[in-house]
Amino acid sequence: MRTLPVSFLLLLSVWSVCVWADSGRIRQKRAWIIDSFSIEEEHPGPFPYPIGKVELTDSYLINYVLRGQGVDEEPKNILSIDQSGVIYVHRKMDYEHGPKILHLAFEARNQYNKEVDTRLGVEIKILDVNDNAPKFQKSVYEVTVDESHDQGKEVLTVLAFDEDDSSTNNGTFVFTIKSVTPKTDNVEFYIQQRKESGTIHFKGCLDFEKAQKYTILVEAKDKGEKIQLSSTSTLIINISDNNDNLPEFSGKTGPGKVKEREAGVEVLRLQVTDKDVHGTKAWKAKYTIHGDKNEIFKIETDPVTNEGILTVVKQTDYEEQTNHNLSISVQNEIPYFSCKIKKKVQNAMWELDKILPNSDTRSANLYNTFPVTIYVEDVNDPPVFIPPVKHVVVMENIDVGTSLTTFTAKDMDGSHVNTFTFVKGEDIDKWITIGAKTGEVSTIKILDRESPFVINGTYTATLYAVDEGVPPLTGTGTLVIHLNDQNDNVPILERNAVSICIDKEPTTANITAVDLDFPPFGSPFYYEILEDVKDKWRVEPAHGNAIYFTQSRPPYNLSHHILLGKHITKIK
Ligand SMILES: *[C@@H]1O[C@H](CO)[C@@H](O)[C@H](O)[C@H]1NC(C)=O
Ligand SMILES: *[C@@H]1O[C@H](CO)[C@@H](O)[C@H](O)[C@H]1NC(C)=O
Ligand SMILES: *[C@@H]1O[C@H](CO)[C@@H](O)[C@H](O)[C@H]1NC(C)=O
Ligand SMILES: *[C@@H]1O[C@H](CO)[C@@H](O)[C@H](O)[C@H]1NC(C)=O
Numbered sequence: 001m002r003t004l005p006v007s008f009l010l011l012l013s014v015w016s017v018c019v020w021a022d023s024g025r026i027r028q029k030r031a032w033i034i035d036s037f038s039i040e041e042e043h044p045g046p047f048p049y050p051i052g053k054v055e056l057t058d059s060y061l062i063n064y065v066l067r068g069q070g071v072d073e074e075p076k077n078i079l080s081i082d083q084s085g086v087i088y089v090h091r092k093m094d095y096e097h098g099p100k101i102l103h104l105a106f107e108a109r110n111q112y113n114k115e116v117d118t119r120l121g122v123e124i125k126i127l128d129v130n131d132n133a134p135k136f137q138k139s140v141y142e143v144t145v146d147e148s149h150d151q152g153k154e155v156l157t158v159l160a161f162d163e164d165d166s167s168t169n170n171g172t173f174v175f176t177i178k179s180v181t182p183k184t185d186n187v188e189f190y191i192q193q194r195k196e197s198g199t200i201h202f203k204g205c206l207d208f209e210k211a212q213k214y215t216i217l218v219e220a221k222d223k224g225e226k227i228q229l230s231s232t233s234t235l236i237i238n239i240s241d242n243n244d245n246l247p248e249f250s251g252k253t254g255p256g257k258v259k260e261r262e263a264g265v266e267v268l269r270l271q272v273t274d275k276d277v278h279g280t281k282a283w284k285a286k287y288t289i290h291g292d293k294n295e296i297f298k299i300e301t302d303p304v305t306n307e308g309i310l311t312v313v314k315q316t317d318y319e320e321q322t323n324h325n326l327s328i329s330v331q332n333e334i335p336y337f338s339c340k341i342k343k344k345v346q347n348a349m350w351e352l353d354k355i356l357p358n359s360d361t362r363s364a365n366l367y368n369t370f371p372v373t374i375y376v377e378d379v380n381d382p383p384v385f386i387p388p389v390k391h392v393v394v395m396e397n398i399d400v401g402t403s404l405t406t407f408t409a410k411d412m413d414g415s416h417v418n419t420f421t422f423v424k425g426e427d428i429d430k431w432i433t434i435g436a437k438t439g440e441v442s443t444i445k446i447l448d449r450e451s452p453f454v455i456n457g458t459y460t461a462t463l464y465a466v467d468e469g470v471p472p473l474t475g476t477g478t479l480v481i482h483l484n485d486q487n488d489n490v491p492i493l494e495r496n497a498v499s500i501c502i503d504k505e506p507t508t509a510n511i512t513a514v515d516l517d518f519p520p521f522g523s524p525f526y527y528e529i530l531e532d533v534k535d536k537w538r539v540e541p542a543h544g545n546a547i548y549f550t551q552s553r554p555p556y557n558l559s560h561h562i563l564l565g566k567h568i569t570k571i572k
């Protein structure tokens with residue numbers, strides 16, 4: 001029993017003041033004193049059993065009474081007191097359910113005047129025993145983790161709680177991984193605890209091909225002093241496949257050859273194997289052609305078989321190139337990553353060799369390549385004119401039979417018939433002939449620059465070289481004849497006679513002439529009056545397309561001829 005100053009006691013025992021203050025009979029002689037006892041929960045008895053005695057020094061005190069929780073307040077009928085001050089427990093107490101401290105009031109009366117003499121606060125603590133195991137929030141946890149998940153990164157967090165007093169070892173617990181199934185050498189799982197939560201991590205590299213699922217048994221065990229209680233939870237960790245396997249070439253099928261000048265045909269199929277899950281982006285192959293400068297080929301992926309289908313998209317030429325050396329590389333639709341264990345380190349992250357999916361793997365020279373040679377098959381080629389167009393410049397009116405030029409043609413065929421003959425193609429005005437063997441082109445007609453078939457001074461004819469293949473193939477050449485003009489046309493007056501009205505004033509008449517020849521063999525013309533009327537008539541100007549015939553001195557009767565001539569030198 002303790003003796004404490006009154007003021008301090010009032011602070012501590014607010015509840016007692018509330019209960020007792022209104023009685024108005026608080027006496028200074030006997031102070032409010034708190035006495036405390038404890039009951040261990042789940043005590044098996046036998047009941048009642050004593051937990052202690054209220055010690056009183058004054059021998060005149062009688063009629064000990066206990067009131068409050070455990071007596072006349074909930075939980076009722078647990079405690080009693082006898083007249084020697086011993087407190088008894090009548091029933092089992094439970095720390096987890098119900099009050100953890102019982103508050104009571106003790107009083108005793110004066111033997112002589114029967115007045116209440118002593119009042120005392122009593123506290124009875126319920127003591128925890130380790131009667132609860134820590135419990136997991138869930139009995140099964142499930143998560144899916146990508147196999148590219150980094151070591152040390154959180155995989156899953158579990159939660160557990162213990163109903164026992166969490167401020168003691170009976171209510172605190174530790175997580176432990178009890179088992180991991182299957183056991184693989186590529187990962188080591190561990191759990192990190194923070195109070196009541198435990199986070200699962202791993203060291204190493206996950207590998208879908210080694211384990212698609214791990215089952216981890218985690219235990220939570222309290223630190224109870226006499227006994228330790230525990231429970232477990234099952235963690236299911238599904239691993240999802242990522243692209244940690246490169247496709248590998250396993251074969252090729254198909255002819256591997258193409259007929260020259262044939263396009264849009266499939267020439268080869270390449271097969272690959274990939275250990276990643278069939279049909280996923282980590283499995284689907286993506287092919288690339290290398291060494292195809294002229295973009296003759298294309299490659300596509302067969303969506304079902306994952307084969308690379310190589311197709312010729314542009315015509316090939318056997319005579320130019322008999323084979324095409326390509327290399328085909330293959331990768332997947334999603335980037336590749338890899339994780340390899342270099343060294344397992346105790347108490348730290350392992351040393352790994354990692355290629356991250358986002359790293360530039362293109363340059364890493366990772367991808368498998370496959371050399372492919374596509375052979376071009378020779379087929380009959382047409383003869384080719386060299387050059388395909390020839391220009392000749394000749395004077396018009398040259399003699400029939402004049403040789404204009406000699407065409408040459410070549411049949412490029414390597415393995416086919418390469419003899420051919422020349423024949424005339426289009427020759428609209430029938431001007432020329434070509435030597436079947438020689439290719440010599442000669443005229444068979446007088447060439448006329450003024451012919452309606454001459455356009456801008458040129459006449460165009462086509463020629464064929466036809467080979468003897470089956471079917472025969474034809475090459476085409478073009479001859480363009482540029483005709484030089486000759487003064488082979490006389491100028492003609494547009495009108496033969498002109499009537500002029502004679503007047504007092506000088507009179508003019510407009511005289512015009514035309515010529516089919518081109519300058520300098522055409523206009524402008526030179527005009528001259530043939531008769532001796534110089535003093536009467538004149539032409540002005542003396543040159544030009546049109547002149548004025550002018551009366552010099554009126555009036556005069558005349559009937560004159562005009563000589564019309566052409567200059568053969570240019571007139572400025
Ligand atoms: C813990 O529980 C045990 C009984 O299992 C009990 O004896 C002990 O007093 C308790 N400890 C505490 C600190 O409550
Ligand atoms: C884990 O995989 C199983 C099948 O193996 C499946 O039934 C389950 O739904 C998966 N769990 C998760 C979280 O994806
Ligand atoms: C392709 O490779 C073969 C063999 O190495 C070689 O004989 C051939 O000349 C190459 N073709 C071309 C077009 O480079
Ligand atoms: C003739 O030549 C002229 C000038 O060079 C050109 O503008 C014209 O189109 C040509 N005519 C024909 C039919 O080729």
Ligand SMILES: *[C@@H]1O[C@H](CO)[C@@H](O)[C@H](O)[C@H]1NC(C)=O
Binds near residue numbers: 511512
């Ligand atoms: C003369 O005739 C030519 C051609 O018919 C014409 O271009 C010119 O304008 C004429 N001159 C006169 C003065 O009539």
Ligand SMILES: *[C@@H]1O[C@H](CO)[C@@H](O)[C@H](O)[C@H]1NC(C)=O
Binds near residue numbers: 557
């Ligand atoms: C002019 O010629 C006409 C007929 O040609 C003739 O009738 C007339 O007399 C002549 N005049 C003169 C002045 O000579």
